[in-house]
Amino acid sequence: MKPDADRFGYTASIEAAGGTVYSGMCFYQSYAREIAEANGWKRLATNSAKIVNILGGYGYVPMLATMEECVAAAETGRLP
Secondary structure (H helix, E strand, O other): OHHHHHHOOHHHHHHHOOOOOOOOOOHHHOOHHHHHHHHOOOEEEEOOHHHHHHHHHHOOEEEEOOHHHHHHHHHHOOOO
16 A cells, blocks of 8 residues: 555655654554554544454544545544
8 A cells, every 4th residue: 555655645745744654564563552652642543444443452542534534634633
């Protein structure tokens, strides 16, 4: 997905808004709880129903959204 995000300009938009786009990793297996605590994160928007289900157990309040809504949330810092 990262090459497509790069090609369509999503990566640049997310990074310009202060976000980070990771490639080749599973977020929930990469210290998801610790990342949330370190950054004060509670909410998370994703287009993956699997991630919504999993991340609730890591202390997040996840929201299932379209890719467009996720990008808008990354750009604005607000969930749709």
